Amino acid sequence: MATGARSRKLEIPGEEAQNIFTLKEMADGLRIRNFIDQNSPRQAVIIGAGYISLEVAEALWDRGVETTLLYRGKFPYSGLEPEVGPIIVKELEDHGVRYRGEVQPRFFEGDGKKARQLVTDQGSFPADLFFIGVGVLPNTEIAREAGIMIGKSGGIQVNSLMQTSDPLIWAAGDCCEKLHLVTGHPQLVPLGDVANKEGRVAGENAVGGRAEFHGIVGAASVKVFDLQIGMVGINEAQARKMGFPVITQVVEGTSRAAIFPGTRPNLLKIVADRSSGRLLGGNWVGWDGEAIKINTLAVAVHQKMTLEAISRLDLAYTPPFSPVWDPLLIAANLLKRQVGGNRREA
């Protein structure tokens, strides 16, 4: 079963108008492109601020459409650290995309065929094109009808062999939940690389082989105009909610040796367990390689490395590509002093 996922809807009145779009498949993208080609919209409103919405904002900007991005949360991209939020908003606004956080959509106003404005709790937003990017829902109807177990996340339950509750049925991709190795819980992670790995495992096992998919650490990256955002593990709020004694460190560093042309600022925040010193997650944002740099943390989180172990890493240094002290080493060196301490939670 590789039934995938479908775009979530807002479930508000007027949502079926023909100038309101979602984007999950190639055909959705072509539909948006045709609409722009034929109608030359002047204004667009995007509802939602996940990576699809952020990428659509950039694509609309590229087509010269004046765009406003509305989101229910304070800052774009749910799951990122609050320190990262203002940096994303600035990147959007530097490119002429307006951002409004903490907005709840109520209904679309229009003639039924064509929506003219989105009415929200924060006023009305007129546009010629509306885009809804509020996540996806796993397609589990067939699985449910077949009596296959569905997890609390809403995705199909699978074991590490990608076997469902029916041992003769395997599943893979966005319709399944995945084991998060930091939280220890299954969750939905609709990402292409994860689906691809699961597909290989399910396929191999379905034809008599033996392969395993061992789970994820939440490694992801996204490009917002020139800004690169990398994330892995769990964030501070998630770690606190799970009951970890949390310590965090923010390092504002540079992407290259300070004297090297092209160096840009970046921001790294790491989250660790104060008792064990184990790294639980991190966000790294900047304009010069941070979407790649996050993989250094991805390995560290996967290996359950402590801050002490991370502070001992030997990383490649050369002025065009890194400062002499990598921000990750600075962060680990600073934060490891707090490990094992008995100070109270803030």
Added chain:
Amino acid sequence: MATGARSRKLEIPGEEAQNIFTLKEMADGLRIRNFIDQNSPRQAVIIGAGYISLEVAEALWDRGVETTLLYRGKFPYSGLEPEVGPIIVKELEDHGVRYRGEVQPRFFEGDGKKARQLVTDQGSFPADLFFIGVGVLPNTEIAREAGIMIGKSGGIQVNSLMQTSDPLIWAAGDCCEKLHLVTGHPQLVPLGDVANKEGRVAGENAVGGRAEFHGIVGAASVKVFDLQIGMVGINEAQARKMGFPVITQVVEGTSRAAIFPGTRPNLLKIVADRSSGRLLGGNWVGWDGEAIKINTLAVAVHQKMTLEAISRLDLAYTPPFSPVWDPLLIAANLLKRQVGGNRREA
């Protein structure tokens, strides 16, 4: 003791001429710049092909000097895998820098003050400016006179506290040897980030603190014009020489999703121990982030990860910055099939 290192010489006749340069300190760089400003050399010959020589080749190209690079080995940069060599040579030649490998310098010809040509076993190379970049030698004279132990590498012996054989004397930087965590042996690694870390440890301990420097894994990167070269651990030849049962994998991948604008080819080679499956090292070269990507391998080598563990990594995927299957995952997946096999060494 932080006596550093000095540029090695060729120890051949004529080497003292005033148009022959080395580069170790700021003053050396200013001297070369002044010479170029005042003499507008047309032709330069570089002897040696380590990272300093390669960076000088780029700097001379930038100043419009016609440059030839000569090296004793077949391909530039000793210690890299032979698969990487032709890629570096092509990058040099694409920028108009001529490369000649397997050349042994014999003597400089000139009037004593000014060298006119370098005579080698492969003919004579005339130039207005000569640059010798054949590595550095640790400055250990003071240590020797003080009766401090010098290691086989030629550097000052230190323990993880950066303490010399005299427990009241600490040392740090290019004058010391460093423990290589893959080979288990001390060696010379004259790199700025390593020296910097050692200096902190030596300084802290010398004033009564307690810090440790735990060694290196040989992580390094270099920029050659637009090419990025990352390396870590030991290469295939070194691993064989040490007696490891060696397996290797080369993956020719792309830097981004194949459909994404700006994607470039890259080459990854990894080396592992066939018995244990442990990653021993890797080289990653390309034009789009490989100097940063090598840090993923640096953590893996540091953690003594096996190919099986590496193949389970969850790395960040987004089309502008990575292919859906990271070349490292492809390499680990392919190579892990050979682990534990009993095929004979080639």
